[in-house]
Amino acid sequence: MLLLPPIPQLSEFSWERFSQQWNSLTSQTKKIADGAGQGEEFKALEQQVRQCVLSRDITQLKNTLLKRKGVRVLTQLWIDKEDVRKGSLNEETIDYIQAKHPKLGMSSLMNLISLVYRYFDALVDGNIFNRLTQWLNQQIEQRLKDRKNTSDTILSVLNQAKWLFDLTAPKALVNLAKQNHLDLSEQLKKLRLNELPQGRFLDICHAQYYLDTLKEIPVGEQHDVLHELLKHDVATMPFEEGKRIGHIALEIIIDRSAGAPSEIWQNFVLNLAGDPRIANTATNYRQ
Template sequence: MVVLQLVQLYFREHDHLSVGEKGLTEFLGTILSQQIAEIQSRTSIQGRDIIAFIHRDDWLVGNGGPARLVEKCLETGLPLDEFVSRLGLDGYMDGRFGEVSRAIYYIDELGKIPVGKKHAVLNELVKDRVAKAPYQGNLRVGHAALKVLIDRTEGEPSELWQDVILMIAGDPRVSGSNRQFAEWWSPLGDDRVNKVRGWLAKEDLKLFLEAVEQYGLESDDESLNNMFPARKQFLQGLFKQGVVRNSRLMLGSKAEFFVRRILDKEMLSSYARMDGPMSDKAVIYLDCGDFHIVEGSHSFKIWIYQERPDPSLANYEKNYYTHSDLTITLPWQYRKDHKKKRYAAITHHPTTWRKKVLEFLVDHDIELEWPSLFGKGEWKSYKNQHGIPIKDARRLRDYEGG
């Protein structure tokens, strides 16, 4: 009777046993295996109860019991509930052991549903008790789910799957020392982290454009409103070409207010903060691989660098920026670190800023699909006025740096 009570405790509490005392789940499993072997050694009759079953297959109370149960279920091709019923375990699956088993079973289901589509299994996986259920080794069910969601997605993810990823693990664009990052993202590896950060760059752009547009409308800033469509088309054109690999959003307190008022709970993105003369501005950093851009609202210039201007823009250790950081310290540090690499700080004059940006890019051997950086009909007008961008070595001396 004592052993049966301990068996019930094991199945009811399972991994929760180790919350108060580390390793208690495994220890109880070992005790049960030993005691059941002792009980069965006294009889030659092979019963069909839980004692006989554990004696025959003691993996059930060994490390990773739920995972082994699901593995054996999948080998039969039977639904989990039917497989459990055939084993005679129905009465033992209402506790934590059954919950963990079903959570692991969801991972197999997750690998079968259409990519990016809605499914009941997603609603289960975002539940904290499911995501944190033990899976294999030190990994949890949430880690396994994240791997499947990320690896199965090619190109842009659906908004639904992206939201599920963020609800389970949080935003990966935070400091590597952040507890949430260490808990959820570090075990997934750099490739998956960078893949998701690339997806979220689009979210950063969305927030940047929301802040700029809304501020322009509410402040009735005519110059900002007139310039906004061209900036929006240029940045969106970079994304459409797939050159943006990572991003960093910076919001002043006023810009943050506008974005939060519009998006409220939908806002999942991580961002750095600005204050002082930058309180009404929004700035976005884009890692485009062969070049890097720091673009801001209002009169903030568009800065183009051949190399990443500052590691903190991508590793999220720094989460507060001033006007001086972005316009003085950043270019100074760049000149110091990249002596032979150039950059340009281009003022947003309506008739010339895109011409200067394109000239910088082509002069440094960067070729893009130029028409997608312009609005409808604008590329044709640009070509008639300036021609197709062509490298000119004489312009190189005009760029700063190097």
């Protein structure tokens, strides 16, 4: 189950300054991405690294990871290729890279940040999520020590708001939006978090916001959140305990109706869950 306890100390952050710093972060990220070598040599190295992982040639993989470019390629493949991620994103590989490269190149560091936000709670198997975030915090702190002026960099932003690397961050952002009387999209935009790579982090933020809103709207009345929850990509999004967002939404509607639902809410339930009289072999019934 994804536990989302309240995050303390949110009021200590200067959100206006944080927004300015995150804007700088996204600009720098784009420059790094645009400048990253994607020529024939880079693509050949990608194929080599992927083959090493798939064939479990650990010796050759370690030899490749002795070079900074090898680390950059592997961290990019962790983002792009599920087979490489499953085959090599483990504590042994992290330990080896940390030992050989006490200070990561900026491209590799940015890859790891993107990896965490894109897959987020999908990385909780074993201790990988904790290892990645600990690694990132260590790398960020190390780089900050080496710089005289860090007030407007990606590293200083993430160093100030370490809770953004916590599994509770989506809940914290939803609470912050409520505190500021903002729509979630407005809050994300204010913090430049809407410019993060699309993935589980942003999905969970929106899902948490929709479900919290569903708990608070007047019983039986129409609301924009009902329309959002009927979208297939939203309703079928995994949430917690093997349930999807649609399951949680139905539970909330049924619990709050306290008897016969209004026509609006009844239509919502039928549109989301489908006709209960359909065959139990139907895909929608099984979902």
